[in-house]
Amino acid sequence: MSTKPKIVVLGAGHAGLTTAKKLIQKLSPEQAEVVLVNKHNYHYEATWLHEVAAGTISPNDARVMISDVINPNKATLVYDTVVEIKKDEKRVVLENGDITYDYLVVALGWKSNDFGIKGMGENAFAIEDIDSSRLISEHIEYQFAKFNNEENADPDSLNILVGGAGFTGIEFVGELADKVPQLCRKYDIDRSKVKIINIEAAPSILPMFEQDLSTYAREALEERGVEIRMAAPIKECTPEGFIIGEEKELVKAGTIVWTGGVKGSPILEKSGFDMVKGKVNVNPDLRMPDEEDLFVIGDCSWVWDNEGDRPYAPTAQLAMQEADYVADNIIALMKKEPLKNFVFDNKGTVASLGHSDGIGSIFSGYKLTGKKAAAMKKVIDNRSLYLVGGAKLVLKKGKVRPF
Amino acid sequence: MSTKPKIVVLGAGHAGLTTAKKLIQKLSPEQAEVVLVNKHNYHYEATWLHEVAAGTISPNDARVMISDVINPNKATLVYDTVVEIKKDEKRVVLENGDITYDYLVVALGWKSNDFGIKGMGENAFAIEDIDSSRLISEHIEYQFAKFNNEENADPDSLNILVGGAGFTGIEFVGELADKVPQLCRKYDIDRSKVKIINIEAAPSILPMFEQDLSTYAREALEERGVEIRMAAPIKECTPEGFIIGEEKELVKAGTIVWTGGVKGSPILEKSGFDMVKGKVNVNPDLRMPDEEDLFVIGDCSWVWDNEGDRPYAPTAQLAMQEADYVADNIIALMKKEPLKNFVFDNKGTVASLGHSDGIGSIFSGYKLTGKKAAAMKKVIDNRSLYLVGGAKLVLKKGKVRPF
Missing domain, CATH: 3.50.50.100 (FAD/NAD(P)-binding domain)
Known part of the structure; x- marks a missing residue:
């Protein structure tokens, strides 16, 4: 690991965008490099898509330019498509390049199932x-x-x-x-x-x-x-x-x-991750089992409730709360402090x-x-x-x- | 002819709508029955259709309900499709009925050619x-x-x-x-x-x-x-x-x-009218040659300029001016007065x-x-x-x- 850690966030949906936002709020560019990778140069409100599909709102009302909400001086914005995650090499293959990481947050969302x-x-x-x-x-x-x-x-x-x-x-x-x-x-x-x-x-x-x-x-x-x-x-x-x-x-x-129905992004399966009903099960600290530095949040992971009897229903609310925990847990990892387990505050x-x-x-x-x-x-x-x-x-x- | 003449106008484009408007302005319901027949219950601005086709204006901005501009107490509004004009019987066949007339104004517009x-x-x-x-x-x-x-x-x-x-x-x-x-x-x-x-x-x-x-x-x-x-x-x-x-x-x-290219409504040809390059040539008083009571105006007729060397270009302006003359000429016919020849005032x-x-x-x-x-x-x-x-x-x- 270099002296300044590199945190790569894949996806600018609610989970990824919130993670990147929290990280640049809590860390200065001197403390860590935050890289946000997204297919488009915009974030969209996935929970509003049914309105776009019905034509009751304009597509442009449902999206926002990422550079309007993430200061490009504080994070590196990469608009590219993820092809595969090579976690053993701590590297992400993009369509137009390759990117290495110290910490990775996979928030690549869902596809129709x-x-x-x-x-x-x-x-x-x-x-x-x-x-x-x-x-x-x-x-x-x-x-x-x-x-x-x-x-x-x-x-x-x-x-x-x-x-x-x-x-x-x-x-x-x-x-x-x-x-x-x-x-x-x-x-x-x-x-x-x-x-x-x-x-x-x-x-x-x-x-x-x-x-x-x-x-x-x-x-x-x-x-x-x-x-x-x-x-x-x-x-x-x-x-x-x-x-x-x-x-x-x-x-x-x-x-x-x-x-x-939905399932997690096909990139996860392609990257050899253990899939359960289309998504990745994560530990209570939101890391993939047996991985030190790899978090999976939002609609491509299952987070189980405290009773352990069922995963939380995937919502934007859940994704944003997970992002808060992930930002804190990455900072804890950097400081070698203990990680927090996720608790959902259902509003x-x-x-x-x-x-x-x-x-x-x-x-x-x-x-x-x-x-x-x-x-x-x-x-x-x-x-x-x-x-x-x-x-x-x-x-x-x-x-x-x-x- | 009954004591109260029946004037039938076919088409509510600029030519037909203006004719009907002028007639009910100049004649009371006691003097004549004015019937306006149109396929739809709306008039549209045909010269705005290219904007509708490009999507730069809404279809509804280019049309107006006929009953909003022609008082239904002063004219009979018939929303039906003309099938054929039987001029020898002074009768118009509609899809859902038949209508007789004393005076007929054919303003059925154009089709693509x-x-x-x-x-x-x-x-x-x-x-x-x-x-x-x-x-x-x-x-x-x-x-x-x-x-x-x-x-x-x-x-x-x-x-x-x-x-x-x-x-x-x-x-x-x-x-x-x-x-x-x-x-x-x-x-x-x-x-x-x-x-x-x-x-x-x-x-x-x-x-x-x-x-x-x-x-x-x-x-x-x-x-x-x-x-x-x-x-x-x-x-x-x-x-x-x-x-x-x-x-x-x-x-x-x-x-x-x-x-x-455009040509006059196919109803005219179907009705056995003499067609010249897709339209009907009319006399200077806007009547069809050899017809006492039948006017053809707007985009389904050719009106020749005073020099007789070329027909006027078909425009909304021309159609509305023709309508003015037709309303006056019908009233002249009713009064057995001489008819006016059309003169175009090109603005x-x-x-x-x-x-x-x-x-x-x-x-x-x-x-x-x-x-x-x-x-x-x-x-x-x-x-x-x-x-x-x-x-x-x-x-x-x-x-x-x-x-």
Whole structure:
């Protein structure tokens, strides 16, 4: 190790960006070199992508230039794609270079996971990043734009089929319930011609919430014209739609989106890391087992709760709290002090159901629904922006839409 | 003829809408029944469609509900598609009905004319109405949205190929020169990857302007990154692009638009009217030759200038002035008074080259270029709105964008 340690952070999502931010707050450039590697020159709010995909916010509202929130005089910013991590050589292979490290923080996020459902990868869109999300909203709008220009337009081409009733799937159909009437007005199409269909294998939606909230969400969405089909496992995805259930019913749509699962970045598997259900299990101090200097956080690791009976649900809130611990633990390693074990401070969970409805569970069990939940969701989104870029960023991109 | 004559106006473009407006201003419901038949329940500013097609204005900014500008208590509004005019029976066949008339004003507008160029109808978009124009802007944006999501994206897919350097073609590429940099920023695509190519068979662009203005326009557009190829006749249109010249060069693009010609509504030919180069020649009083009660105006007729050496160029200005004469001539017919011959009062012509540039020729020969011409174009567009719907409509949809 050189006299000045080199800390490399891979990924500028909530986990990586927060880690880099905390490190340059706590360490001077003389104490350590902090390098942040990211594919793009921007960070995006991954929890807002369903809105980009529905077209209810602009892609640019969901992202921020990294150099606007990380002072380039205090950290080295590298915009490149990670190819492989060679942990035995303490080196990261990038598409356009190589980088060595003393401490590594892997925060490379997630990709869509189709669990091997036939045809899903080829025929369904996924809400993964800015590029893939804005493609979905453009694809939907293109179906509407084409419809009245075709002699015998296929009525199913207007339908939007969403696989998976987890957070992303349900928040996405909630936005669609807002967006579709706007598109219908813009393109002179009767609202009754457009189906928004959510398909879920499990017998309920949003399993992270208690039953009453989940029921509220389902009924609210159904009232706004979303069809929700639970206990309907998808057997196959074809260019026309999903084939579901034992009866092999074909549900058709011009836009097919899969939101049913995620797995950690494929770079981890490629680097020979031990994967458990698509992610890396980490120790309570957030290091990879048997590694001194390698942390894995955010959506590419499983962090287990103190009882050890289940991993925490992956959220931006979790990622940012993990980042705080990692920054402190790296400094502890530099000082040869003991590391802290991660403790999650759950501030609650709120899911939006479009612009003016939602459900939430906060302050150990207090439940919210409707406009209050929608308002709380915007508070949370603004808080996330605040943590990324301060008050200035909230003013610029914050969700101050009236509700 | 019943005691109260029935005047039927077909089409609510500038010609038809203005005719109906003038008639209900000058005649009370007791004096005549005025019926306005239109395919949609809205009028659109046809001269703004190139902006809708480029995506620089919203489709809704270019249209207005007919019932907002024609009082339904003073005229009968019929939203239906004309199938055929049976002039010998004084009857119009609609898709969902039949309508008889005492006086008929045919103002059914135009369709794209590909002059039989092979493959043009199947493979190129046309800027014809709201539906077809917004499809173009959505198609362009979809190419951008897809680009960064594809492994080996075809670089030509971003190109936009525009056939024809008349008013619509040149105003369209002028808007594209504004829009493409915005799309590049939105979708993280380098501007240098996108070609805007205008192809024209004639050796110059905008032939209705004098040479110096046409040269100004060409140079201004080229400076803003538009490729203009003159003296380049299109031999064929394929799904990939245009095949041009004797060398059969293939120019490729993901978006292909034909603006090279128009012809009068196909309903006229279907109704057995005498067609000359796609339109009907009318007498100086704007009636069809040998017809007592049938006027044809706007983009489906040729009105010849007083010297009789050429027809007036079809513009919104011309259409609205024709409508004034037709309203008066119908009233003259009702009173058995002599009809007036049409005299065109040419207030000049201005072409926009995007948001802040243009060329114009006004006040018998006074020439304008640059921001002044762009400003004048917006004045003209607002005047057109004013004539359609008064000051209220200008406030609502007027082009008060700063320049």
